[in-house]
Amino acid sequence: MSRYQAPKGTYDILPPESAWWRDARSVFDDLAEQFGYGFVITPMFEDTDVFARSVGADSEIVQKQMYTFTDKGGRSITLRPEATASVVRAVIQAGGVQGRFKGAYWGEMFRYERPQKGRNRQFIQAGVEYLGSESPEADVEVIEFGYRMLERLAVPRVEVRINSIGDPEDREVYREALGAFLREHYDELSEDSRRRVESNPMRVLDSKFDRDILEDAPVPLDYLGEEAARHFQAVRDGLSALGIPFVIHDKLVRGLDYYTRTVWEYIPTGYEAAQTSVGGGGRYDGLFELLGGKPTPAVGLAMGVDRILLASSVPDPGHALDVFVVVADESLRSEARILTSELRAGGLRIDMTDTQRSVKAQFKEADRSNARAAVVIGAEWTGNEVTIKDLDSGVQDVIAIKEIEGWLRVR
């Protein structure tokens, strides 16, 4: 037990697990490039107002989950709990959207929460923001992006849940109807839900306790305006055309206040935990104005990379090294070092021990380091030769030093 440990709700990533993170990052980078998204890198902290205004002052995130502090200049600063607000702020600051803007990001987010499976105080989110388009095709593309990402990261049995919460005008009418319904059944509701009837009635829909009562509750879909309804239909048609399976969840609402119309989540159905969503997104046509920009329609998603790892089947990493050099004659150690250096320069992944050890111990290390082959430097060196052994098959040959790379290529 070490004296110092990573702060509560944070963790370190070391080999071999770190390899997955490197791979996941490159999968995401490739995908973003293929979908035509450029990278947006913003600060990890912002003026507190950026989040308070965008995410919603009454939201759970702002109420109790933000890492907020006052800096030495007396400014109220908050570590980002999510990235959309930052990206929108950055784009507004840079002059707003001319035509379309497609941006991708990957980075650490911070939320002060009680840690549990799939929930930490520092975690990685990767996402894309499709700005400047009101077309349902943009929604479809962004939904597809998340779906493909999960596909490539080997998350099995992903369910895409979609819903439309309508435009702000629709929602106002709906809120009334829902409020009336909830007040009618007030006595039957759980304590948590009762508390929210006035403060945030839409979140009651999500309650895990009141499913029976909510069975008959009005849902946002019944209150969509004509345009929002047409938009939602187009999104569904677009997804079907691409062969992306989805289910409509008429009680799906999301915790960030800025969403309008389409909202969705990705749920890996084969994975057991309380925190089931590995990603989600929505349209947020009102956010630019909220942050002082020109009205700009937009849609985006955020993927929880930590949760994707939990839900994915991690593949066998394969060989980590091409060659492990075994020094059988200690007087040739320096020659072995030089050979190692040369082979590395040629692009091979190669390692060796740094102190005298038995040949047996060196082979053991070669095996553990998951090398393809061992190259023995010993008596045969005088004839400009080495012994090379395939560590999977056990086959070994004595070959000229120059032939090492060729031997590996043929196998």
Added chain:
RNA sequence: GUGGCCGUAGCUCAGCUUGGUUAGAGCGCCUGGUUGUGGUCCAGGAGGUCGCGGGUUCAAAUCCCGUCGGCCACCCCA
């Protein structure tokens, strides 16, 4: 923020109920059996402030209190 479970070797855990000689196991690590050959087997070895602090006691890994941390759930969300 609330609740439940847990914290003993690098890792996974036993021991704690009924306090008492040098705190154990498996895996991992090191060495040897094979004087140049791993992944199997056998033998030996290293490695522990029993999370931390306090209390009770002649005596605490074991009982009590506090604290820190972990896991799981509520809540919330990615």
